[in-house]
């Protein structure tokens with residue numbers, strides 16, 4: 001009968017009920033939907049970071065991370081290869097690179113870049129570059145002087161396919177090595193910074209230019225599952241002498257991303273709280289209004305012998321219904337907008353210029369996490385009942401004589 | 408046996424620095440099974456007296472005994488329990504819970520008392536039949552006439568066999584014919600179920616139904632007579 005009473009009471013004033021429910025619906029919807037966008041942004045950030053030549057794990061010569069100079073190259077790639085073959089799960093992939101700072105120049109412009117020498121076939125499977133060429137072609141494995149550069153760099157240098165680009169860097173003898181390459185492909189990346197920063201040549205071409213012989217700067221590894229990262233890194237560390245090699249996971253390689261990820265839970269729950277506070281005021285006000293309109297009735301209930309606790313329960317039952325209904329609709333809308341947008345994502349390219357610094361993508365694909373949905377609903381439900389306590393206690397405090405005199 | 412005993416009850420209201428002696432030394436004993444009217448003009452203290460007897464309001468001084476309980480020593484929660492178990496109320500108007508049907512309104516008190524639901528339903532139906540509403544179980548208050556609403560209120564007040572039923576001007580909003588038939592019904596219930604009724608009125612016609620008539624004026628008992636029937 002409490003339930004019946006509560007249920008009928010909320011429909012006494014449908015307009016007001018709709019107002020509260022709308023507040024709850026918008027609250028829950030925005031928590032779930034914007035939460036999923038934030039998760040999408042975070043996930044994309046990690047993916048971009050990993051795809052932009054990071055991978056899940058990297059192997060370097062000791063000291064390379066602090067000082068990525070040519071002297072910190074690995075001169076014995078076979079030893080690394082043997083260790084990799086022993087420690088990596090069968091479905092993981094890896095690729096060797098030469099990676100040094102260089103200066104790119106043509107007749108009119110020059111700019112600092114990162115020269116990356118790659119094994120074209122292996123590289124396609126582990127980083128973005130294989131699928132990123134939009135003009136010309138991807139690197140040919142035995143290309144001696146082909147170079148693939150980013151769209152933004154091409155624009156900046158006012159150059160195009162087929163033109164020459166000169167790269168300069170310090171070789172193993174400490175001399176300035178300089179070599180002309182011809183632009184064979186232009187790539188497009190998630191961020192302009194990436195397009196301006198990286199230029200790709202074949203591994204042998206880079207080794208030859210820098211007099212590295214068989215030497216390489218890094219090995220990048222991708223695993224089929226993120227969960228394995230720490231175990232595999234641990235195995236690799238055990239398999240390679242620590243005075244010669246250093247092994248890092250993507251969390252260590254992308255400290256900014258890792259830091260942002262750590263803050264994300266906090267961000268999202270803070271966001272939930274902000275939404276709730278806005279919504280909570282609406283709920284309290286409206287229920288308070290409803291309670292004050294029914295002073296007489298609460299007086300009557302009190303006169304009939306209903307104890308304050310029961311009256312509180314009665315009011316809470318009403319907000320229970322309002323919250324549950326609002327949550328049902330809010331969740332449905334949240335999931336609907338998620339499904340509507342998860343296919344094509346949300347294009348933020350107009351804002352991209354400002355956000356690239358954070359490694360954000362131009363297109364965001366929302367991601368729904370179970371724990372966020374549970375949290376959003378718990379916040380609304382529990383805090384919703386808690387704030388309803390205030391009007392409920394008010395209702396229980398009306399003394400019957402005053403209440404009954406009230407007309 | 409006295410079901411209600413008031414001894415030197417005083418109640419003073421403060422109204423804009425003016426003291427209103429709503430009850431000025433009222434002493435009154437009411438026997439179990441009585442059908443008694445508290446009569447008096449508006450402002451004479453009838454409502455105040457009924458509220459104090461029912462434990463809705465507290466006397467400033469004096470002693471009030473209801474079915475053996477000394478009200479002045481009881482907490483709010485104890486008073487609520489007393490009201491729930493031993494006192495039935497019928498007010499002048501707005502007696503019913505608007506969103507519940509007649510039957511549910513009667514059941515509601517028993518729900519609060521913890522009566523099992525099937526028994527609740529049986530008893531509620533029986534009492535509504537007694538007050539002449541056997542075909543109106545499912546009507547909401549808005550679908551009932553004023554007289555029918557008061558009948559539901561009386562049914563609710565007596566359904567759990569309280570020690571006393573307090574009715575504050577129950578006929579004030581009814582025309583005289585409807586009022587008279589409500590009074591007849593109450594008298595019938597008083598005889599059939601031996602429920603003690605204490606009702607207030609300022610209407611001569613209603614006073615005629617009382618088996619005992621206590622007259623109040625300015626918060627004092629000015630007359631007390633038993634009507635021979």
Ligand SMILES: Nc1ncnc2c1ncn2[C@@H]1O[C@H](COP(=O)(O)OP(=O)(O)O)[C@@H](O)[C@H]1O
Nearest residue numbers: 420421422427429448449450451452453454455
């Ligand atoms: N809450 C109150 N505050 C101030 N004065 C009150 C209050 N309730 C009743 N009174 C005063 O007490 C007197 C008795 O009132 P009441 O018991 O309602 O009389 P009746 O029911 O006979 O009309 C009246 O003068 C009334 O104005």
Ligand SMILES: [Mg+2]
Nearest residue numbers: 453454455575
């Ligand atoms: Mg009165």
